[in-house]
Amino acid sequence: MKQSLINYIFQLADNKLILGQRLSEWCGHAPELEIDIALTNIALDLIGQSRNLYSYAAELEGKGRTEDDMAYLRDCEAYRNVLLAEQPNEDFAYTIARQFFFDVYNHLFHKELVNSKDEQLAAIAEKSLKEINYHIRFSSEWVIRLGDGTEVSHAKMQTAVDDLWDYIGEMTTMNETDRLMLAEGVGVDLNKIRTAYFHKVKEILAEATLNIPEEEPFQKGGKDGLHSEHLGHLLTELQWMQRAYPGAQW
Amino acid sequence: MDNHNNIHSLEAKFEAKIDSEIKIEPKDWMPESYRKTLIRQISQHAHSEVVGMLPEGNWILRAPSLRRKVALLAKVQDEAGHGLYLYSAAETLGISREELYQQLLTGKAKYSSIFNYPTLSWADIGAIGWLVDGAAIMNQVMLTRTSYGPYARAMVRICKEESFHQRQGYEILISLSRGNAEQKKMLQDAMDRWWWPALMMFGPHDSASTHSEQSIKWKIKRKSNDELRQDFIDATVLQANYLGVNIPDPKLKWNEERGHYDFGDIDWEEFWNVVNGNGPCNKQRIKDRKKAYEGGEWVREAAMAHAEKRAKRKEEKVA
Ligand SMILES: [Fe+2]
Ligand SMILES: [Fe+2]
Numbered sequence: 001m002k003q004s005l006i007n008y009i010f011q012l013a014d015n016k017l018i019l020g021q022r023l024s025e026w027c028g029h030a031p032e033l034e035i036d037i038a039l040t041n042i043a044l045d046l047i048g049q050s051r052n053l054y055s056y057a058a059e060l061e062g063k064g065r066t067e068d069d070m071a072y073l074r075d076c077e078a079y080r081n082v083l084l085a086e087q088p089n090e091d092f093a094y095t096i097a098r099q100f101f102f103d104v105y106n107h108l109f110h111k112e113l114v115n116s117k118d119e120q121l122a123a124i125a126e127k128s129l130k131e132i133n134y135h136i137r138f139s140s141e142w143v144i145r146l147g148d149g150t151e152v153s154h155a156k157m158q159t160a161v162d163d164l165w166d167y168i169g170e171m172t173t174m175n176e177t178d179r180l181m182l183a184e185g186v187g188v189d190l191n192k193i194r195t196a197y198f199h200k201v202k203e204i205l206a207e208a209t210l211n212i213p214e215e216e217p218f219q220k221g222g223k224d225g226l227h228s229e230h231l232g233h234l235l236t237e238l239q240w241m242q243r244a245y246p247g248a249q250w
Numbered sequence: 251m252d253n254h255n256n257i258h259s260l261e262a263k264f265e266a267k268i269d270s271e272i273k274i275e276p277k278d279w280m281p282e283s284y285r286k287t288l289i290r291q292i293s294q295h296a297h298s299e300v301v302g303m304l305p306e307g308n309w310i311l312r313a314p315s316l317r318r319k320v321a322l323l324a325k326v327q328d329e330a331g332h333g334l335y336l337y338s339a340a341e342t343l344g345i346s347r348e349e350l351y352q353q354l355l356t357g358k359a360k361y362s363s364i365f366n367y368p369t370l371s372w373a374d375i376g377a378i379g380w381l382v383d384g385a386a387i388m389n390q391v392m393l394t395r396t397s398y399g400p401y402a403r404a405m406v407r408i409c410k411e412e413s414f415h416q417r418q419g420y421e422i423l424i425s426l427s428r429g430n431a432e433q434k435k436m437l438q439d440a441m442d443r444w445w446w447p448a449l450m451m452f453g454p455h456d457s458a459s460t461h462s463e464q465s466i467k468w469k470i471k472r473k474s475n476d477e478l479r480q481d482f483i484d485a486t487v488l489q490a491n492y493l494g495v496n497i498p499d500p501k502l503k504w505n506e507e508r509g510h511y512d513f514g515d516i517d518w519e520e521f522w523n524v525v526n527g528n529g530p531c532n533k534q535r536i537k538d539r540k541k542a543y544e545g546g547e548w549v550r551e552a553a554m555a556h557a558e559k560r561a562k563r564k565e566e567k568v569a
Binding site: 017021024025027028029030031032033034035036037040041043044047048050051054067068071072091092144145146148149150152153156237238240241242245248249250 | 300303304306307310311312313314315316317318319320323324326327330331333334337372422425426428429430432433538541542545546547548549550551552553555556559
């Protein structure tokens with residue numbers, strides 16, 4: 001039970017850290033200052049949320065490890081984030097599409113997680129939900145703006161949606177950990193939010209005048225530690241200092 | 251009243267305000283050269299904030315702990331906010347952010363040369379916070395009393411955040427000073443590379459500074475470059491001692507008589523070289539800013555096009 005709960009926490013926390021790291025790549029490089037500030041805000045929220053979760057996982061584990069040990073000293077196969085989170089920024093349209101696909105899930109998920117029997121998880125979810133409300137507003141608005149903007153932005157947005165579509169099913173697909181945690185009354189029933197997820201996604205894509213891909217999203221594996229090639233590079237950068245100077249305090 | 255007299259009386263009124271410490275506001279009459287000087291200075295300042303995001307941003311992805319990563323992200327984000335306030339302050343003088351930004355990208359406008367130096371190790375992030383934000387504060391605290399209202403008010407907000415940045419930077423260095431041999435070496439190396447460029451941030455000697463005298467008369471600046479530099483050195487030496495780092499200046503010595511530290515000669519050749527585009531990162535910084543600007547053009551256009559569509563649909567609904 002304890003190990004499953006820890007794995008479950010990693011599934012949540014890793015999504016946030018990895019996506020937060022991706023968003024941080026924009027800091028100083030965004031299309032305008034206001035967007036730079038907004039993307040960094042979301043990155044800060046997500047990384048902040050991941051820290052609470054890592055600390056909780058470390059506490060449960062009871063081996064004296066810290067949030068940083070969790071983030072910096074686990075290798076790819078121990079990471080439990082969905083594949084979507086680790087996909088590269090490519091351009092602003094990709095970044096927005098990735099964020100939107102994730103936010104819709106994250107929002108529905110946390111609305112359920114606040115009812116978790118695990119009080120600490122419920123409290124973290126409650127706190128995160130306020131921030132996620134802002135994230136989903138930001139990313140939905142930008143999907144609409146870019147989809148229903150110029151011909152160029154429409155085409156870029158469509159490409160991003162088409163390319164990332166394949167990754168969006170994993171978030172609402174139950175794995176073993178999800179099932180165990182649901183049975184304990186700790187986790188969220190992903191089957192329950194799946195319909196709402198696709199409904200919301202399609203609603204916003206339609207408002208953005210974008211085509212909704214027809215195929216069933218296929219890619220998965222991240223939640224069980226089977227990742228794309230991208231994660232290794234991301235972790236190389238993220239973990240470099242801790243790996244190069246083992247045990248140093250910063 | 252003829253035109254000549256008219257201008258004369260406006261000028262007299264302007265100067266009377268300056269003399270009695272009344273802030274000049276956007277709608278007030280001001281001499282054209284005062285306006286130009288301010289636009290140059292405020293936009294230079296704004297550009298420094300946004301170019302300054304680059305060397306520090308260089309370490310966000312590699313920050314050595316989550317706590318440090320979050321703090322650095324928030325700091326670089328603050329600098330973006332400073333850029334925004336300052337562009338807005340400059341806009342009150344009748345020039346657009348777009349136009350100012352073009353001046354940066356074409357090299358017509360300058361930004362602080364300090365950001366043309368590279369950040370090579372994590373210690374550089376501490377050194378920038380401590381020394382670069384520290385030097386900037388000397389200048390900015392003075393500017394909270396500058397004669398132009400919107401600039402002075404922007405500075406009040408900015409100064410609070412800058413002192414936080416400085417403490418945060420210093421705290422990074424304290425951790426290094428208590429760390430292992432590699433960390434201590436990293437710290438000293440950063441000190442060796444950032445000390446002199448930080449002193450150069452105050453600009454040329456008063457005797458060689460072209461804009462200084464008039465700026466002081468107009469109370470845009472309230473202290474000279476050399477005065478500010480001396481204040482900075484006096485304030486910083488003790489902090490360096492506490493860290494146990496060596497300041498790379500063999501001539502640095504307390505002068506009892508002056509009540510100040512004496513210090514060695516600044517390498518003005520290096521200073522002018524970097525100002526004139528030959529610093530280690532000048533080309534890289536502008537290239538990065540251009541890339542973000544040009545790469546973001548389609549996004550800004552889309553946002554505008556969408557806003558227009560919305561407005562039109564609303565109109566049609568009303569009609
Ligand atoms: Fe700043
Ligand atoms: Fe700062």
